[in-house]
Amino acid sequence: MRLVWKPLLLILLLASPLPAQVIKATVAVDGMACPFCGYGIEKRLLKVDAVEKVTIDLVAGQARVIAEQGQSIDVQEVRRAVEKAGFTPGSLDIEVTGRVVAGPKEGDLQLRFENDEGSLLLVDVADEIALRLLEFLRGDIPVTLRGEIRWSDAGPALSPEHIEEVRR
Amino acid sequence: MAVFAVWGFGVSLAVVHVAAAPITFNTALPVAEGEGIVRIQTRYLRSTGDPTSAQRKLEVEALSLVGVYGVTDKLALFAILPILDKQLALTTSNGRKRRQVSGLGDVTLLGRYTLFRRDRPGRTFRLAPFLGVEAPTGEDDRRDGLGGLPPPLQLGSGSWDLAFGSVATWQTLGWQLDTSIAYRVNDQANAFELGDEARLDISYQHRLLPRRLKAGLPRFLYGVLESNLVWAGRNRAGGLADPDSGGFIAYLAPGIQLVSKRLIVEAGVQIPIVRALHGAALEPDGTAILSMRVNW
Numbered sequence: 001m002r003l004v005w006k007p008l009l010l011i012l013l014l015a016s017p018l019p020a021q022v023i024k025a026t027v028a029v030d031g032m033a034c035p036f037c038g039y040g041i042e043k044r045l046l047k048v049d050a051v052e053k054v055t056i057d058l059v060a061g062q063a064r065v066i067a068e069q070g071q072s073i074d075v076q077e078v079r080r081a082v083e084k085a086g087f088t089p090g091s092l093d094i095e096v097t098g099r100v101v102a103g104p105k106e107g108d109l110q111l112r113f114e115n116d117e118g119s120l121l122l123v124d125v126a127d128e129i130a131l132r133l134l135e136f137l138r139g140d141i142p143v144t145l146r147g148e149i150r151w152s153d154a155g156p157a158l159s160p161e162h163i164e165e166v167r168r
Numbered sequence: 169m170a171v172f173a174v175w176g177f178g179v180s181l182a183v184v185h186v187a188a189a190p191i192t193f194n195t196a197l198p199v200a201e202g203e204g205i206v207r208i209q210t211r212y213l214r215s216t217g218d219p220t221s222a223q224r225k226l227e228v229e230a231l232s233l234v235g236v237y238g239v240t241d242k243l244a245l246f247a248i249l250p251i252l253d254k255q256l257a258l259t260t261s262n263g264r265k266r267r268q269v270s271g272l273g274d275v276t277l278l279g280r281y282t283l284f285r286r287d288r289p290g291r292t293f294r295l296a297p298f299l300g301v302e303a304p305t306g307e308d309d310r311r312d313g314l315g316g317l318p319p320p321l322q323l324g325s326g327s328w329d330l331a332f333g334s335v336a337t338w339q340t341l342g343w344q345l346d347t348s349i350a351y352r353v354n355d356q357a358n359a360f361e362l363g364d365e366a367r368l369d370i371s372y373q374h375r376l377l378p379r380r381l382k383a384g385l386p387r388f389l390y391g392v393l394e395s396n397l398v399w400a401g402r403n404r405a406g407g408l409a410d411p412d413s414g415g416f417i418a419y420l421a422p423g424i425q426l427v428s429k430r431l432i433v434e435a436g437v438q439i440p441i442v443r444a445l446h447g448a449a450l451e452p453d454g455t456a457i458l459s460m461r462v463n464w
Binding site for chain 1: 197198199200201202203238240241242282285287288289290291292339340341344381382383384385386387388427428429430432461463
């Protein structure tokens with residue numbers, strides 16, 4: 001199925017300003033085992049640009065950040081904030097809005113950020129999700145994706161697990 | 169010099185600790201980069217075990233202000249500012265006398281570096297060596313009606329003293345175990361040198377409440393049991409060792425600790441269970457500790 005949708009992307013390339021916003025992120029924090037330490041993480045995360053609210057869950061071993069209205073959170077900064085607090089960041093799940101565009105390589109998809117300030121490559125896309133992404137790509141419809149960030153030398157990429165149309 | 173030999177069982181090394189930590193010594197838990205923690209600790213120490221006819225009674229009240237700053241995620245700097253009140257009562261040929269001094273003591277600056285850490289969900293192990301220096305900021309030439317106060321009763325030592333060691337911490341959501349080994353090298357000033365001090369400290373903290381954790385950052389109530397093994401060398405005055413100073417003391421220190429995300433309030437008592445002191449060195453009865461830490 002993957003082979004079917006990839007060639008279609010070549011035909012459907014669009015070039016227009018495309019917003020993308022990371023509006024929520026949940027990062028696993030290894031090593032966090034008391035509330036006093038948890039607050040150190042909360043303080044660091046509140047210093048990340050565009051973060052409005054931080055919720056720490058000690059039992060789940062997670063920190064959740066929510067962006068200010070209309071702002072986007074830099075996922076690399078979230079990870080760095082956990083490290084600066086003296087802990088080890090684990091998996092990072094995000095909720096991101098944007099428009100699906102073709103990626104830099106044939107068959108790739110990505111969400112591009114507003115004013116061309118960046119993009120988020122979509123990787124490890126399940127067939128079902130891929131087909132829906134193509135629909136949004138064709139219609140130039142803003143979407144919300146939820147999934148886990150995958151890290152590589154090229155930077156963060158998103159493995160989307162859930163997709164839905166942005167309701168305005 | 170035997171009169172004040174108990175002071176060798178230091179107050180200063182024991183106050184350097186932050187984060188969710190033991191009550192009587194340090195921890196290896198981190199201080200976030202660019203963030204600070206403030207600690208206010210009060211200690212009351214009393215020593216009455218005097219085998220001589222002087223029937224000495226030493227009381228020390230110490231208020232320590234500790235500021236901690238995370239320079240990086242691994243390096244934390246500590247500044248410890250002690251305010252001391254020392255009172256010694258003793259029987260002389262002219263009756264019972266009291267000698268008393270109060271004011272700023274010697275300030276300690278200390279750095280702690282996380283050399284190793286192993287983080288897992290809900291648990292961590294860390295090892296952090298530390299190195300510190302105690303600056304002679306306290307007055308060391310106070311006098312009273314009986315003349316100049318003996319060096320150990322002065323507010324400051326007059327010397328630059330070095331402290332170093334290492335602390336290891338295992339922490340889970342249910343319990344925490346800390347152990348620290350430390351050594352303090354005391355230098356000479358005013359022809360007097362306090363004996364060096366070595367410590368081995370162990371602390372076990374068990375979460376008593378809540379029994380079942382809920383989501384978020386719930387408050388913890390820890391029951392704490394600590395042990396402090398302290399060895400002190402003989403003091404030296406005029407180049408001669410004081411036979412009535414130094415020795416070994418083992419303390420058991422039960423305590424309680426309430427930990428929230430911004431605040432820790434704790435209380436403990438150090439009870440000497442072994443006192444093997446040299447000669448007529450004054451024996452401590454115990455130390456009461458009450459302190460508060462604020463996550464700034």
